[in-house]
Amino acid sequence: MAKREGTSTYPEAKQTEEPSELLRELVAHLRQNRTQLREEWVVRITETRLLTAMTKEEIFAEATSVYDSYVEALETEAFEALQAYARNLSERIIPRGVETHEVVGIVLLLRDVLARSLFAKYQNDFKKLNRILDAYEPAANRIANTVAVGFVQERERVIRQQQEAIRELSTPVLQVRERLLILPIIGVIDPQRARQLTEQLLRGIRTNRAKVVVIDITGVAAMDVTVANHLVQTVEASRLLGATVIVTGLSPEIAQTLVTIGVDLGKMNTVGDLQGGIEQAERLLGYKVETLAEPR
Amino acid sequence: MEVPILKQGAVLIATFQAALSDADLNQLRMGLVQQVVKFRSRAVIVDVTAMDVMDSFASRTLREIAHMIRLRGAETVIVGIQPEVAFAMVQLGLTLEGVATALDLEEGLAYLNEKFKTTN
Numbered sequence: 001m002a003k004r005e006g007t008s009t010y011p012e013a014k015q016t017e018e019p020s021e022l023l024r025e026l027v028a029h030l031r032q033n034r035t036q037l038r039e040e041w042v043v044r045i046t047e048t049r050l051l052t053a054m055t056k057e058e059i060f061a062e063a064t065s066v067y068d069s070y071v072e073a074l075e076t077e078a079f080e081a082l083q084a085y086a087r088n089l090s091e092r093i094i095p096r097g098v099e100t101h102e103v104v105g106i107v108l109l110l111r112d113v114l115a116r117s118l119f120a121k122y123q124n125d126f127k128k129l130n131r132i133l134d135a136y137e138p139a140a141n142r143i144a145n146t147v148a149v150g151f152v153q154e155r156e157r158v159i160r161q162q163q164e165a166i167r168e169l170s171t172p173v174l175q176v177r178e179r180l181l182i183l184p185i186i187g188v189i190d191p192q193r194a195r196q197l198t199e200q201l202l203r204g205i206r207t208n209r210a211k212v213v214v215i216d217i218t219g220v221a222a223m224d225v226t227v228a229n230h231l232v233q234t235v236e237a238s239r240l241l242g243a244t245v246i247v248t249g250l251s252p253e254i255a256q257t258l259v260t261i262g263v264d265l266g267k268m269n270t271v272g273d274l275q276g277g278i279e280q281a282e283r284l285l286g287y288k289v290e291t292l293a294e295p296r
Numbered sequence: 297m298e299v300p301i302l303k304q305g306a307v308l309i310a311t312f313q314a315a316l317s318d319a320d321l322n323q324l325r326m327g328l329v330q331q332v333v334k335f336r337s338r339a340v341i342v343d344v345t346a347m348d349v350m351d352s353f354a355s356r357t358l359r360e361i362a363h364m365i366r367l368r369g370a371e372t373v374i375v376g377i378q379p380e381v382a383f384a385m386v387q388l389g390l391t392l393e394g395v396a397t398a399l400d401l402e403e404g405l406a407y408l409n410e411k412f413k414t415t416n
Contacts, residue, residue: 202379209399233386240382240391242375242398242407267393 022135027075029121030114038067041106041113048109050102054093062089063106070110074139079146086150094151094158103151107144114140171197173204179211180281181243182274186219194230201234205243212281213238216274218249228257235268244284245269248277299324301331306338307408309401314346321357328361332370338412340365341404345376355390362395371396371411375404 030037042063045051051059065085073082090103118136122129171193174182183201205213215231217223223231235245246269250258258268271277282289297320302309308331310324328340342358344350362372373396377385385391398404 198383199379202382206379206399209403211399211403233383236391237379237382237386240374240377240385240397241379242403 020135022132023074023077023139026118026132026136027071029117030071030074033117034067034071037113037117038063041067041110044109044113045106048105050105050109051093051098053096053098062093065089066106067110070143073143073146074136077139079142082143083146083150086147087154090151090154094155100148100151100155104144104148107147111140111144167193167196171200173200173208175208175210176278177282177285177287179209179285180214180278181205181208181210181212182214182216182278184216184219184274189220189223189227191226191230194227194234198230198234198237202237202241205238205241210243212244212246212284214246214248214274214277214281216248216277217251217254218274220254221251222253223257225257225261228254228261228263232258232263232268239267246271246277246280248272248274299327301327303331303335303337304405306336306412307405308332308335308337308340309343310340311343311345312347314348316347316354318353321354325357325361325364329364329368332365332368337370339371339373339408341373341375341401341408343376343401343404344374344381345378345400347381348378350377350381350385350390352388352390355385355388355392359390359392359395362392371408373398373404373407376400 042056042060045059045063046056054062066089069082069085073079093103115133115136118129118132122132172184174184176182181201181204183197183204185197189197201213201215204210215234217231231247235247238245248271250270269280271280279289297313297316299310299312299316299320301324302311308328310328316324328342331337332340340361342361344358347354358374362374365372374392375398377397396407398407
């Protein structure tokens with residue numbers, strides 16, 4: 001595959017007139033046989049069981065657009081349009097579960113189909129075929145490269161976006177009573193998320209003027225030493241803001257980790273479960289919860 | 297710049313400005329420790345709301361102030377530590393252990409009032 005990336009056209013432009021003429025001839029050939037070649041390509045796609053997530057009509061419609069963009073990119077040697085199309089296509093098909101290998105696969109298939117048609121056309125003129133292929137191959141490789149890179153970039157963008165969303169969703173700081181916040185933590189905590197939790201909590205303490213915070217980590221199965229240390233630091237930082245932290249729902253594994261790193265238990269206020277933690281917090285705040293009547 | 301020390305009932309209040317030199321901090325420490333007995337104050341509140349960075353010297357001085365005030369028979373409350381500052385301090389190991397803290401001046405006064413009530 002061509003190592004070149006991006007959309008620079010300099011390497012091609014430097015070459016002599018001949019290859020571009022050949023490319024023009026090639027493009028004319030591809031335009032002429034558009035229907036047939038496109039058909040053949042779609043058949044190959046279905047045969048190799050690519051794009052199984054899409055219907056036949058959809059594959060045909062996309063194939064037509066890709067084919068035209070492909071020929072256009074060959075003709076103009078400008079890859080921006082193709083790149084934009086690839087990104088747009090990726091945006092549409094990634095949510096439907098189309099994999100990277102499928103996208104790369106179909107572009108390579110098109111490359112092969114077109115190469116075969118060139119073989120068929122120039123089979124009697126081996127030298128000409130060679131020169132045509134010399135012009136065709138680098139351009140085709142660049143196209144394949146562009147599409148693959150575009151797809152992967154789009155995928156990465158989606159992943160980043162989702163990570164962002166998860167991160168935002170995963171740090172709710174909730175006020176349950178005047179001056180009492182709870183911070184339920186669920187899932188795996190990595191150092192980055194831990195830092196974010198701390199930031200949100202400290203800011204929450206300030207904006208809600210909280211005096212007591214209950215951090216519930218029932219939903220956290222385990223944490224490594226770094227994150228455990230971070231938790232302890234969060235507790236201490238909260239105290240500097242004048243808030244008491246109660247940690248609830250420590251799993252045996254986390255208890256083990258905390259003991260191993262030698263946490264000063266005088267600083268850590270821990271209660272078995274969230275309910276106990278909230279009750280303790282209410283006591284600290286001077287609330288008294290009473291049942292007025294027997295529940296019906 | 298010198299830190300003014302205000303007397304509010306039985307409480308002395310010192311409010312930090314943004315940039316304090318080490319000399320200012322030393323002066324504040326001596327001022328507080330002297331005045332706490334002179335005015336027969338029961339507590340000292342140090343307000344650090346304006347400080348958006350806290351170096352190790354400032355943090356150590358705060359702790360020293362608190363401990364010296366205790367030896368002089370009163371209590372210290374540090375108020376208004378910014379969230380970012382709080383976490384930075386903890387990461388540097390400056391946790392002001394044994395020193396009372398509160399969200400802001402109001403909270404600090406409320407904390408002391410509560411405390412005075414129970415000890416009276």
